[in-house]
Amino acid sequence: MPGQAACFRCGSLLEAKAGAVEVHPPRAPAWKKPFRRAARWMRQFGAARSAEKFAHRAADRTAAAAFGRTGLPGVLHSAGVPGRRELWRALRDAVIALALSIVPGLAHALRHQFRTICLYVISWFVSLVAGILFFGQTLGAVSIASAFVLHAWIAMDAVLNTKQFKEEMTAIARIGWRLCGIAAFVFLLYVAYLQVQHVVGFTVGLADIAVPAHQVKLGDSILCRYLAADLEPPPLKRGDLVLVPGRELVYGDGARGTPRAYVGEIVTQLLALPGDVLRLGPDGFAVNGRQLDPLKFPIPASLHGQIAALALGKDEYFVTMEMRMTGDGVARAAEVNLSACVYHRPEMLARGVMRWYPFWNRGFLEELE
Amino acid sequence: MSRFENLEFGDAKPGPLKSGADGTPVRSSGFFLEQAERLYLAGDFELALRNYSRALEQNPAEYEGWFGQVRMLIELGEYEEALLWSDKALELYPEHPDLLASKSVASTRIGDLEKAMAYTDNALSQRGATAYVWLARAEALLKRGSATATHCVSNAVAAAGDAKPRVELEAGRTLLRAGHCGAALGYLRKAVSLLPGSPLAWLELGRCQAALGFPETAMTLSQCLTLRPNWHPARAALDRFQRRGLLERVHSFLRRPRRG
Numbered sequence: 001m002p003g004q005a006a007c008f009r010c011g012s013l014l015e016a017k018a019g020a021v022e023v024h025p026p027r028a029p030a031w032k033k034p035f036r037r038a039a040r041w042m043r044q045f046g047a048a049r050s051a052e053k054f055a056h057r058a059a060d061r062t063a064a065a066a067f068g069r070t071g072l073p074g075v076l077h078s079a080g081v082p083g084r085r086e087l088w089r090a091l092r093d094a095v096i097a098l099a100l101s102i103v104p105g106l107a108h109a110l111r112h113q114f115r116t117i118c119l120y121v122i123s124w125f126v127s128l129v130a131g132i133l134f135f136g137q138t139l140g141a142v143s144i145a146s147a148f149v150l151h152a153w154i155a156m157d158a159v160l161n162t163k164q165f166k167e168e169m170t171a172i173a174r175i176g177w178r179l180c181g182i183a184a185f186v187f188l189l190y191v192a193y194l195q196v197q198h199v200v201g202f203t204v205g206l207a208d209i210a211v212p213a214h215q216v217k218l219g220d221s222i223l224c225r226y227l228a229a230d231l232e233p234p235p236l237k238r239g240d241l242v243l244v245p246g247r248e249l250v251y252g253d254g255a256r257g258t259p260r261a262y263v264g265e266i267v268t269q270l271l272a273l274p275g276d277v278l279r280l281g282p283d284g285f286a287v288n289g290r291q292l293d294p295l296k297f298p299i300p301a302s303l304h305g306q307i308a309a310l311a312l313g314k315d316e317y318f319v320t321m322e323m324r325m326t327g328d329g330v331a332r333a334a335e336v337n338l339s340a341c342v343y344h345r346p347e348m349l350a351r352g353v354m355r356w357y358p359f360w361n362r363g364f365l366e367e368l369e
Numbered sequence: 370m371s372r373f374e375n376l377e378f379g380d381a382k383p384g385p386l387k388s389g390a391d392g393t394p395v396r397s398s399g400f401f402l403e404q405a406e407r408l409y410l411a412g413d414f415e416l417a418l419r420n421y422s423r424a425l426e427q428n429p430a431e432y433e434g435w436f437g438q439v440r441m442l443i444e445l446g447e448y449e450e451a452l453l454w455s456d457k458a459l460e461l462y463p464e465h466p467d468l469l470a471s472k473s474v475a476s477t478r479i480g481d482l483e484k485a486m487a488y489t490d491n492a493l494s495q496r497g498a499t500a501y502v503w504l505a506r507a508e509a510l511l512k513r514g515s516a517t518a519t520h521c522v523s524n525a526v527a528a529a530g531d532a533k534p535r536v537e538l539e540a541g542r543t544l545l546r547a548g549h550c551g552a553a554l555g556y557l558r559k560a561v562s563l564l565p566g567s568p569l570a571w572l573e574l575g576r577c578q579a580a581l582g583f584p585e586t587a588m589t590l591s592q593c594l595t596l597r598p599n600w601h602p603a604r605a606a607l608d609r610f611q612r613r614g615l616l617e618r619v620h621s622f623l624r625r626p627r628r629g
Contacts, residue, residue, distance in 0.1 A: 021429040022457075023422055023425035023426055023429055023434070024422050025418070025422070025438050025439075025442055025450060025453075025454040026450045026453055026454070027447065027450060028446075028447040028449065028450055033446065036446075036448075036449070037446075040478070040479055040480050089514070
C-alpha cells in the first residue's frame with residue numbers, strides 16, 4: 001500500500017513519524033535564575049519547618065555518633081538534650097520567623113500553615129484598616145492597639161508554634177514565652193509606630209473655627225501634617241488651617257477667654273502673614289488694604305462688630321479662632337482680642353491636610369489663595 | 370537527502386569505530402559521552418551538557434545521555450528544567466531508579482522535601498538501587514537534618530562498583546553541600562587520590578578544607594588552578610580563603626572534626 005500512512009484494514013502505522021526525538025533539554029533564562037533562587041530560599045524556610053523534618057528525631061539521636069558527636073556532646077544528645085546545632089537551628093528559625101512576621105502571616109504561609117492563622121490575619125487587617133480610617137478617634141486608637149496585639153500574637157505563633165519548640169518546652173513554658181513575646185513585640189511595634197508617626201508626621205486636631213469655603217465646622221477633626229516632619233516645610237499660605245497650641249487668656253479684671261473647641265492644640269485659620277497690615281471692620285477682614293471674602297475668611301463670633309487694626313511684625317502670624325469669653329470679656333477692646341490671635345512661627349505646629357471627621361465629610365483641603 | 374537512503378540493500382554502513390583510519394576518534398555517541406564525563410570532572414557543566422546532547426543526537430536511545438543531561442541541568446541550578454527533562458527521559462525508561470533519584474535531587478534542591486522523599490522511596494523500591502539513588506536519598510535526608518543520611522552515603526560508596534572514584538567525589542560534594550565538612554573531607558580526599566586530574570575534585574576538596582580552615586587549602590586550590598587555569602570558582606575560593614577575617618577563622622576552627 002504505497003503512499004498510505006496506516007493500514008486501511010487494521011490501522012497499523014506503515015511509516016515512521018516525521019518528528020524526530022527532541023534531545024536538547026529546555027534551559028532556564030538567565031533572568032529567571034535570581035528570582036528562582038529567592039523563591040527557593042523562601043521555600044527552604046517553609047520546608048525546613050515541615051513536620052516531617054523531626055519525624056526521624058529518635059533515629060537521629062541513635063546515629064549521633066555518625067556525625068562525630070563523641071564524648072559529652074554525644075551523651076547529651078543521646079539523652080535528648082538539644083545540642084549546639086539544634087539550639088542554633090532553633091534560634092535561627094526563630095529569628096527568621098520573627099523577621100518574616102513583619103508581614104503578618106508570611107511565615108505561616110511559607111510553611112503552608114496559613115489556614116491556622118487565617119482568622120487572626122483577617123482580624124489584624126480589619127483592625128488596621130479601622131485604625132487608619134478612624135485615626136485620631138478613640139475607636140482608631142483601640143483598633144490600632146488591637147492590630148498591634150494581633151500582629152504580636154501571629155509573630156509569636158510563628159516563632160513558638162513549631163514542633164521543635166513543642167517538643168523542647170512544656171505547655172506552661174510555651175504560654176509564658178508567648179505572653180512575654182507578645183508583650184515585647186507590642187512594645188517594639190509601639191516604638192515603631194511612634195517612629196513612623198514621627199517620620200510620616202500626621203496628627204488630628206479639632207477645628208476651632210468654622211470655614212465655609214473649606215466645608216469645615218466648629219469642632220470638626222482635621223488631619224494635619226507636622227511642619228517639622230518635612231526637611232523643607234512648604235511655606236504657610238493665607239487661608240491654611242494650622243495647628244497651634246490653644247491659649248487661655250486672662251484679662252486684668254478677671255475675665256477669661258478660652259478656645260471654644262478644646263483647650264489643648266487647636267486648628268485655626270491662618271489669616272495674615274508676617275509684615276501684613278490687618279484691619280477688622282464691619283465687612284470683615286482686610287489685609288494690606290484688600291478686603292477678604294468672609295466665606296473664605298470668616299470673622300470669629302468674639303470679634304463680630306469690632307473695628308480694629310493690627311500690623312504684624314517679623315515672624316508673626318495672625319490666626320482666627322473662636323474664643324469663649326467669660327465675664328465681660330465680650331466687651332473687651334478689639335485690639336486686645338486681635339493681639340491674642342498673634343502666633344509666632346515656632347508655635348505653628350502642623351498644617352491641615354484633610355477634613356477627617358465626620359467621616360462623611362472626609363476630603364482634602366484646598367488652597368484658598 | 371535521497372528518498373532511498375534509508376532502504377536496506379544488505380550493504381549497511383559499518384558500526385561506530387573507536388578511531389578512524391588516520392587515528393582521529395570517530396564522533397560516535399560513546400565519544401561524546403566520554404567527552405561529557407571528562408568535562409564534568411573538569412567542572413565545565415555547560416559544555417558537558419552539550420556533549421550529552423550531542424551523544425543523544427547520535428543515538429537517542431543512549432540512556433547515559435539522558436541521565437547525564439538531567440545531572441548537568443541539576444549542576445547548573447536549573448532544577449525545574451531538570452524535573453521536566455527527567456519526566457521526558459522516564460517516558461523512554463519508565464521507573465528507572467536513577468531518573469527517579471535525579472528527580473529527588475532536583476526536588477530537594479528546590480526545597481520540596483516531601484516530593485524528594487517520595488521519589489527516593491520509589492527509586493529505592495525499584496530493583497538494583499544504584500549509588501546515585503543512595504546519594505539522592507542521602508541528600509534528601511541531610512536536608513531534613515537526619516543523621517541517618519551518613520548510612521545512605523556509605524551505602525552509595527558500597528554500591529559504587531567501578532564508578533567508585535566518581536561516587537566518592539559525589540558523596541563528598543553531597544556532604545559538603547549540607548555543611549558536614551568534617552564528614553565530607555574523607556570522601557573528597559579519597560576522590561582526589563583516585564581522580565588526581567579532576568579540577569572539580571580538587572576544587573571541592575579545597576572548599577571543604579577552606580570551610581574547616583586548613584592551611585593546605587591554598588595548595589589544593591592552586592593545584593586546581595594548575596589543572597584548569599583561571600577557573601573562576603577556584604580563583605574566587607582561593608581569594609576568599611586568603612582574605613578571610615578573624616571571625617571566619619574562628620568559625621572554621623570550631624567546625625573542625627574533633628576526632629580523627
